[in-house]
Amino acid sequence: MATPVPRQAPARGRSCVLGLSAACLLALGACGTGADQVLDGPVPASSAAPATPTTTSTDDGGVATTKLPVYWVGDADGEERLFREFRDPDEAMPAVDPISAAATLMTASTPDDPDYRTLWSPVDQVGSATSSDGTITVDLPSEAFRSDLDDREADLALQQLAHTVTAAADTAGLLPRGTAAEVVVLVDGRPDEEVFGSVRLDAPLRAEERAEAPVWLVEPRQDTRPAGALTIAGRALDGVRDHRWSVAGPDGRTVSGGAATVDERGDGSTGFRAEVELEPGEYVVTVLGRDADGRTVRDDKDVEILPR
Numbered sequence: 001m002a003t004p005v006p007r008q009a010p011a012r013g014r015s016c017v018l019g020l021s022a023a024c025l026l027a028l029g030a031c032g033t034g035a036d037q038v039l040d041g042p043v044p045a046s047s048a049a050p051a052t053p054t055t056t057s058t059d060d061g062g063v064a065t066t067k068l069p070v071y072w073v074g075d076a077d078g079e080e081r082l083f084r085e086f087r088d089p090d091e092a093m094p095a096v097d098p099i100s101a102a103a104t105l106m107t108a109s110t111p112d113d114p115d116y117r118t119l120w121s122p123v124d125q126v127g128s129a130t131s132s133d134g135t136i137t138v139d140l141p142s143e144a145f146r147s148d149l150d151d152r153e154a155d156l157a158l159q160q161l162a163h164t165v166t167a168a169a170d171t172a173g174l175l176p177r178g179t180a181a182e183v184v185v186l187v188d189g190r191p192d193e194e195v196f197g198s199v200r201l202d203a204p205l206r207a208e209e210r211a212e213a214p215v216w217l218v219e220p221r222q223d224t225r226p227a228g229a230l231t232i233a234g235r236a237l238d239g240v241r242d243h244r245w246s247v248a249g250p251d252g253r254t255v256s257g258g259a260a261t262v263d264e265r266g267d268g269s270t271g272f273r274a275e276v277e278l279e280p281g282e283y284v285v286t287v288l289g290r291d292a293d294g295r296t297v298r299d300d301k302d303v304e305i306l307p308r
Helices: 098-108 151-171
Strands: 016-019 068-076 079-087 127-131 135-140 182-187 215-219 229-237 241-248 254-259 261-264 269-277 281-290 296-305
Touching: 068 098, 068 151, 079 151, 079 215, 098 127, 098 135, 098 151, 135 151, 151 182, 215 281, 215 296, 229 241, 229 281, 229 296, 241 269
Parallel strands: 135 182
Antiparallel strands: 016 127, 068 079, 127 135, 215 229, 229 269, 241 254, 241 281, 261 269, 281 296
8 A cells, every 4th residue: 555645734724725516515625625614614606616627738738628537447557547538527427526527427427448448336416625735635525435445445546536636637727836736535525534444535646657657648538530631649657668569450460560759858757649540340459569678558539530
């Protein structure tokens, strides 16, 4: 189990942004999240952030999106790691802000890619708040926490949550630039709860790179149907090299492929991008690389190319 990162006591009187789902109307008393502060009281509707984030770059090959980032669990190098998809905000209704919407999708929706899964039980109520020091507070119902996870899976589930809400807050512009966000998790409005049978939520979480898959595709999305031209874009950790892509037909025969153009981003990851023209039909798009140990890492998506 990873040890949660200790945090300093939050400053008093700081500003905050709140968004909560219908039956989880909670407020941050002084916008603090210390041991003596909990979420309580009704929240006026005017305090909610909009559910649709501003159009921004995903930093994965320069692809712009207004969708919500959601992390899922999938196989990478024979280990379970986190992969990211972008989802439509209206899938998470009635969530009223991007953080709670993304967290709700993480628990209750089905990944586009059938190779992925979630480690959470479905709920339709997730509370959220952000503060000016980069602290994100999320409040989940107790039923969201599954009882059948082992210690490794419980650790990965918390990382799934931390990555999802941190990315959602960052995409929506709710985090101070350059801040290493911390995530405080409440259960039914209470801090310091024990979850997954053995994990005490007594310190905030941070989204850690160790939990991420070495490489994943952002475009194309699973089961998309573009016309003629196909954009292949994604992200890899800095240790991944020899980025290549391929497109195969239903019979497994490769019809196109090559080296991906890589963009070093200086944040612990790289973006890659390629463009290819294809005849109408069904294809499997695969991106490959080699990690620091020389093992092949990959991600793939099924697509159908339509006539122009």
